[in-house]
Amino acid sequence: MLPVDTLDTALVTGASTGIGAAYADRLAARGHPLVLVARNREALDTLAARLSREHRVKVDVLPADLTSSAQRAEVERRLREDEAIGTLVNNAGASVAGGLAEARLDDVEAMIGLNVVAPTRLTGALLPRLLARGRGSIINIASALAIAPELSVGAYAATKSYLLTYTLSLHKEVNGRGVQVQAVLPGITRTAIWEHAGKDIDSFPEHMIMEVDEMVDAALAGYDMGELVTVPSLPDGEEWNGYDEARRRLFPELSRSQAADRYKSDIPEDA
Ligand SMILES: NC(=O)C1=CN([C@@H]2O[C@H](COP(=O)(O)OP(=O)(O)OC[C@H]3O[C@@H](n4cnc5c(N)ncnc54)[C@H](OP(=O)(O)O)[C@@H]3O)[C@@H](O)[C@H]2O)C=CC1
Numbered sequence: 001m002l003p004v005d006t007l008d009t010a011l012v013t014g015a016s017t018g019i020g021a022a023y024a025d026r027l028a029a030r031g032h033p034l035v036l037v038a039r040n041r042e043a044l045d046t047l048a049a050r051l052s053r054e055h056r057v058k059v060d061v062l063p064a065d066l067t068s069s070a071q072r073a074e075v076e077r078r079l080r081e082d083e084a085i086g087t088l089v090n091n092a093g094a095s096v097a098g099g100l101a102e103a104r105l106d107d108v109e110a111m112i113g114l115n116v117v118a119p120t121r122l123t124g125a126l127l128p129r130l131l132a133r134g135r136g137s138i139i140n141i142a143s144a145l146a147i148a149p150e151l152s153v154g155a156y157a158a159t160k161s162y163l164l165t166y167t168l169s170l171h172k173e174v175n176g177r178g179v180q181v182q183a184v185l186p187g188i189t190r191t192a193i194w195e196h197a198g199k200d201i202d203s204f205p206e207h208m209i210m211e212v213d214e215m216v217d218a219a220l221a222g223y224d225m226g227e228l229v230t231v232p233s234l235p236d237g238e239e240w241n242g243y244d245e246a247r248r249r250l251f252p253e254l255s256r257s258q259a260a261d262r263y264k265s266d267i268p269e270d271a
């Protein structure tokens with residue numbers, strides 16, 4: 001296990017239930033003081049009371065709707081100013097009902113605000129301080145759909161592709177400067193997100209559904225191993241490395257002074 005700095009406070013978004021609540025529980029068990037963010041103050045208070053009692057860590061709640069720029073600004077301020085915070089788990093997220101043609105555009109915009117804008121702004125608020133002290137962690141909860149948009153409908157998968165790409169860019173920028181980053185790509189995990197988006201999780205075969213504790217424990221094991229990208233259900237980690245290497249093999253070909261021959265009209269079709 002990598003050394004976990006028990007003095008650092010972890011701020012977890014979407015901590016009132018589901019994956020975020022499980023992260024809060026596991027991080028508290030590791031000795032991290034916590035700042036819990038979500039809209040439901042009552043659920044945050046209940047969780048905070050339990051975690052501080054069971055794990056003897058300080059747990060603050062910071063209720064905020066991360067789609068509201070005014071409320072999100074309070075979370076940004078906390079990340080910028082609270083010297084104790086060294087870990088950020090960008091977990092809050094939602095999906096919306098319907099495909100690209102049917103979904104309510106206001107709902108889609110709110111989803112992009114929550115899944116894309118919020119983690120970008122929260123990371124941007126914290127990162128300068130982490131880099132200045134040369135220590136810290138940022139964990140972004142994306143989704144397996146980031147690399148498999150064909151398995152879903154609507155714009156949700158695109159928000160998760162953003163978070164994966166953002167994490168790769170973040171890693172490039174902070175690599176070697178003491179800040180650990182990780183993108184987590186869970187598959188179908190049993191939480192309320194499905195119900196909120198009007199989808200029945202039990203329409204999937206049981207063997208495709210992971211329980212939330214198992215998912216978070218696997219993601220933290222990937223974090224401890226120093227993984228940049230963790231796919232909790234992928235049996236063979238080398239499969240991810242092969243996928244990533246195939247992508248990287250394209251790099252030298254992606255920008256050239258000449259268009260590829262197949263796009264040139266002067267090449268005879270039978271050449
Ligand atoms: N469950 C799954 O199958 C998968 C989930 N994921 C990702 O995991 C993350 C967690 O999802 P999951 O636990 O399943 O979902 P849940 O719906 O169970 O939990 C979502 C959390 O985000 C919070 N949240 C929602 N909207 C807002 C908002 N506007 N402002 C602040 N907080 C908000 C909720 O709290 P509150 O309502 O109190 O604000 C809640 O704590 C998401 O990013 C999701 O995309 C990825 C792959 C699979």
Ligand SMILES: CC(=O)[C@H](N)C(=O)O
Pocket residue numbers: 095142143144145152156186187188189193194197
């Ligand atoms: C609601 C979903 O599509 C789910 N969160 C996922 O990322 O698989």
